[in-house]
Amino acid sequence: DGGITQSPKYLFRKEGQNVTLSCEQNLNHDAMYWYRQDPGQGLRLIYYSQIVNDFQKGDIAEGYSVSREKKESFPLTVTSAQKNPTAFYLCATRRGVQVGNQPQHFGDGTRLSIL
């Protein structure tokens, strides 16, 4: 989906370092999501946000933090508390929190590795 931009494409983290993954969208979608994908596994929800200045924990929020200061942006910080951060991180958006049963659209992902 061309309207969702994740950066960087590849990211390396040193021990004890926090890193931030960017997700920007120009689709005017209300809801945004962060997922983690490990090899051979499905997508696991880290955090989601339905409106600006509000976000909720997903199934695996420990060691991660987010902010939603603008509708277009939903950055994810992988903190040093996340001991196994190596994974493929996907950002997704969904149109209209008032409109149910809508698909989520994904960005191209960021591959995070430990140095």
Add this chain to the structure above:
Amino acid sequence: GENVEQHPSTLSVQEGDSAVIKCTYSDSASNYFPWYKQELGKRPQLIIDIRSNVGEKKDQRIAVTLNKTAKHFSLHITETQPEDSAVYFCAASTYNNNDMRFGAGTRLTVKP
């Protein structure tokens, strides 16, 4: 919360054959079931979805069936082509979509 199981984890078919991937879900309140295709290293892309008020939906070579009583839905791909090779994910959610849960994925290989 919702739990989605997907089978098989890998599937290999000859070009031109049909492929079927099955998913079950646990939350009877789930009413939206999308399917995504993910090529290696790329984003998941929606290929078809179904809502609980219908039992079947088709889009060219792709079809999805839903059995709400059994909490079971399936993806059917007919006349498979090598470019269908990818990982396919099913998902289930309720109306507001924030509880969407994904299956573990099926790696489909179509041999020419």
